[in-house]
Amino acid sequence: MLSVYAFDAAFSPAECDVIVGLAGDSALADAGLVRGGANHNLRRADLAWLDDREGTDWIMVRIMDLVAEANRTHFDFALTEFGESPQIARYGAERQGHFTWHSDIGDGVFAARRKLTMVIQLSDPADYEGGALELQPDAGVHAANRTRGSGVLFPSFTLHRVTPVTQGERFSLSTWVHGPAFR
Numbered sequence: 576m577l578s579v580y581a582f583d584a585a586f587s588p589a590e591c592d593v594i595v596g597l598a599g600d601s602a603l604a605d606a607g608l609v610r611g612g613a614n615h616n617l618r619r620a621d622l623a624w625l626d627d628r629e630g631t632d633w634i635m636v637r638i639m640d641l642v643a644e645a646n647r648t649h650f651d652f653a654l655t656e657f658g659e660s661p662q663i664a665r666y667g668a669e670r671q672g673h674f675t676w677h678s679d680i681g682d683g684v685f686a687a688r689r690k691l692t693m694v695i696q697l698s699d700p701a702d703y704e705g706g707a708l709e710l711q712p713d714a715g716v717h718a719a720n721r722t723r724g725s726g727v728l729f730p731s732f733t734l735h736r737v738t739p740v741t742q743g744e745r746f747s748l749s750t751w752v753h754g755p756a757f758r
């Protein structure tokens with residue numbers, strides 16, 4: 576099934592605080608489309624990777640549980656591994672942080688094998704304006720729930736974007752799950 580799957584409360588607000596705090600532990604890297612490069616017209620965000628941080632095993636355990644449930648009850652994809660570190664992103668109003676329409680399947684060794692994407696909303700919607708995660712799984716554009724701690728999963732080829740943050744800052748946690756090619 577190729578539509579979107581959502582969790583209302585994947586992480587508690589207190590857990591979201593901890594994850595956002597992890598991102599602040601050291602300088603965030605400027606976002607490119609993949610680790611390394613940077614194209615600010617496509618994406619303006621600051622990034623941190625979970626596997627660079629200590630004490631994050633409980634986050635990975637939760638992510639695996641959420642993905643397992645979504646895949647068992649909804650997607651039924653052939654998935655083999657979490658080949659990339661989950662990524663914490665910060666989109667700030669100071670430079671209209673955003674990410675233009677894109678698919679997560681790319682040319683890299685891992686990006687080419689992305690099957691499922693999960694995005695968790697780490698910020699209180701009262702803390703930012705703009706910054707809407709929008710998905711286009713069909714002819715329509717669907718905005719993801721903004722509730723702090725909610726999560727959305729979608730096939731990684733699904734077009735999606737983050738609209739510019741115009742006030743405050745928005746944090747998200749993105750995870751990719753990998754596997755053999757779709758067929």
Ligand SMILES: O=C(O)CCC(=O)C(=O)O
Binds near residue numbers: 747
């Ligand atoms: O921050 C988000 O809501 C989405 C992030 C995203 O699309 C990505 O990292 O590929």
Ligand SMILES: [Fe+2]
Binds near residue numbers: 677678679692
């Ligand atoms: Fe994406």
